[in-house]
Amino acid sequence: MRVSISSILTIAKKEIKDSIRNRWFLVLSSIFFLLILQIPYIILMLLGLFSYENVPGKTGIFLAYAISLGGLITVIVGSLSIVSEKEQGTLSYLLSQPVRKIEIIIGKFMGLLLAISLMMSIGFGIAMLPSIGEAEINSIGLENFVYGVVTMFGATAVMLGISLAISVVSGSKTMAISLALFIWLFFTTIYDSGFLGTMLIAADETQAYFYFIFLNPIEISEILMNMLLNPILNPNLSVNFMINYFGIGGSFEPLSLAILVWAIIPLGFSVIEFYSREY
Amino acid sequence: MIEVENLSKKYGKVKIIYDLSFKVEKGEVVVLLGPNGAGKSTLLKCILGLVRYNGKIRVNGLDVKKEGREIRRKITYIPQQFILYPNLTVEDNLKFYANIRGISQNTVNQSIEKSKLEHFANKRTKELSEGLHQRLMLAIVSLTDTPILLFDEPTSNLDFKRVLEFKEMIKEEAKNGKTILLSTHLLSDINDISEKVIVMNNGKFVFRGNSEDLLKKTNMKTDITLTIHEELNNKTRAKIKDLLHKAGIENESIKNEFLTISTEASRIISVLKAVEEAGLKIKDFRISEPSLAKAFLEITNESDER
Numbered sequence A: 001m002r003v004s005i006s007s008i009l010t011i012a013k014k015e016i017k018d019s020i021r022n023r024w025f026l027v028l029s030s031i032f033f034l035l036i037l038q039i040p041y042i043i044l045m046l047l048g049l050f051s052y053e054n055v056p057g058k059t060g061i062f063l064a065y066a067i068s069l070g071g072l073i074t075v076i077v078g079s080l081s082i083v084s085e086k087e088q089g090t091l092s093y094l095l096s097q098p099v100r101k102i103e104i105i106i107g108k109f110m111g112l113l114l115a116i117s118l119m120m121s122i123g124f125g126i127a128m129l130p131s132i133g134e135a136e137i138n139s140i141g142l143e144n145f146v147y148g149v150v151t152m153f154g155a156t157a158v159m160l161g162i163s164l165a166i167s168v169v170s171g172s173k174t175m176a177i178s179l180a181l182f183i184w185l186f187f188t189t190i191y192d193s194g195f196l197g198t199m200l201i202a203a204d205e206t207q208a209y210f211y212f213i214f215l216n217p218i219e220i221s222e223i224l225m226n227m228l229l230n231p232i233l234n235p236n237l238s239v240n241f242m243i244n245y246f247g248i249g250g251s252f253e254p255l256s257l258a259i260l261v262w263a264i265i266p267l268g269f270s271v272i273e274f275y276s277r278e279y
Numbered sequence B: 001m002i003e004v005e006n007l008s009k010k011y012g013k014v015k016i017i018y019d020l021s022f023k024v025e026k027g028e029v030v031v032l033l034g035p036n037g038a039g040k041s042t043l044l045k046c047i048l049g050l051v052r053y054n055g056k057i058r059v060n061g062l063d064v065k066k067e068g069r070e071i072r073r074k075i076t077y078i079p080q081q082f083i084l085y086p087n088l089t090v091e092d093n094l095k096f097y098a099n100i101r102g103i104s105q106n107t108v109n110q111s112i113e114k115s116k117l118e119h120f121a122n123k124r125t126k127e128l129s130e131g132l133h134q135r136l137m138l139a140i141v142s143l144t145d146t147p148i149l150l151f152d153e154p155t156s157n158l159d160f161k162r163v164l165e166f167k168e169m170i171k172e173e174a175k176n177g178k179t180i181l182l183s184t185h186l187l188s189d190i191n192d193i194s195e196k197v198i199v200m201n202n203g204k205f206v207f208r209g210n211s212e213d214l215l216k217k218t219n220m221k222t223d224i225t226l227t228i229h230e231e232l233n234n235k236t237r238a239k240i241k242d243l244l245h246k247a248g249i250e251n252e253s254i255k256n257e258f259l260t261i262s263t264e265a266s267r268i269i270s271v272l273k274a275v276e277e278a279g280l281k282i283k284d285f286r287i288s289e290p291s292l293a294k295a296f297l298e299i300t301n302e303s304d305e306r
Helices: A005-020 A023-046 A055-088 A090-095 A101-131 A135-140 A142-169 A173-215 A217-229 A237-246 A253-276 B040-048 B068-074 B090-100 B105-114 B130-141 B160-175 B211-217 B234-246 B265-277 B292-305
Strands: B002-011 B014-024 B029-033 B054-059 B075-078 B148-152 B179-184 B196-201 B204-209 B222-228 B252-255 B258-263 B282-288
Touching: A005 A023, A005 A101, A005 B090, A023 A055, A023 A101, A055 A090, A055 A101, A055 A142, A055 A173, A055 A217, A090 A101, A101 A142, A101 A253, A142 A173, A142 A217, A142 A253, A173 A217, A217 A253, B002 B040, B014 B040, B014 B204, B029 B040, B040 B054, B040 B068, B040 B075, B040 B148, B040 B179, B068 B075, B075 B130, B090 B105, B090 B130, B105 B130, B130 B160, B160 B179, B196 B211, B196 B292, B204 B211, B204 B292, B211 B292, B222 B265, B234 B252, B234 B265, B258 B265
Parallel strands: B029 B179, B029 B196, B075 B148, B148 B179
Antiparallel strands: B002 B014, B002 B054, B196 B204, B222 B258, B222 B282, B252 B258
């Protein structure tokens, strides 16, 4: 089976244009940019709780929220991508063109990943803007900062893969959004509470439960980001716990590999499911 | 050319298409007629290789199961629903479908110009009126120059003017030697454009031929209504009845000055002769041809009962 790169790029390009002009995408992006990165920071500064120093370290405080909200934007946009085309009738027409289903999924994945990553980069870039040239950003190291940004794109890829799978299996937009929100809530809140509870009950056998962290891609990304950017505080208890376990500046490989696996499996599932369904 | 052999299709446990075989020759226009749910759209989707099926479908000699992508290059499919991306502009919609098929920007520009969409090129499609939507859809469809055209209920969303334009377009494409398969539940679509009609109901073909054959198959009668100058008395009634029966016409009804006869179109002359022989003077004469709609209903009801 030969895959056409030009078809993938055409679909990816269309997805970027479609996302940029999509009202919901713009609204969610604005929330991401303003609420998470700017408004809390400015408010805390105005309250005198933070000085205008060590911006990257302080931005790290919001990383947990940034990854969570980035995940929310991703699951909403991704979960609607196939199902809305199915509802508006464009999918039947697209499938009647000389394109393969795998090209549609990969094209959509690439386009949406680029659009969301671009939006996140702008948000983070602006948040970091005041500290450019300052000593604090140099203390993190450019390499770690870039690794952190790539990790965030990785988390986006994971959530996008999951949401595309949701979009393929859902019969309607309502069902897709509901499933996507549940998955997001599960990874950001429910799993965390359950994980902490289990560890408290397990007491001495805690170490065996560390591996359960690999079942939550959002948590993996948060741990990795915190290890890389070394924030002064993270509000997420289980993340703090895991950072102590892995250690700041510890081994990034197992966590990075877990993100990669998490990105590939749902995407592969989306392709297989898309082929098995008839439109 | 489209060749379908022993095609059957199931959605879960429900059988949608039962063992169909037919051919659409190169340059032929075939209308696939049937009520909603007859299996027409599924049949078209099978030809495009969009759904799994049992049996064989070959398009221009290529097996749909093995060479779906290559076949879709040779086919233009026009679905029932809108095919536009609402957030994209008119030009972006056209460019997207053109790029998928490797069509040049020049062709896109020509299509915009030909469809008189220049002033709307940078407008999002969701901001367009219904008429402009239709114009853009036709522009997208006409981007491609494929030898085979598949239409799924093409006129169901069109206004009267567009239906006429569409029929002209079909005639033009047929003249250019295109192979056309058109599914519809509207009998008005048959008139003017079809050479061959296939009537489908509950996943089966219930009729194949042209519209005249369809009327013949259902044995539909022509209604002749004669208005006689004076009210018919019992003696004249008996006489005309006798003459009509002698001419082999049984189905008559006489009320006041009206004489209504239901018979084959070929017997109209015999009816007129019988009336003349009876010495009746005709004031008015009306013929109601059997309607295709009636024939369609009769044939599909018949197949429902089977």
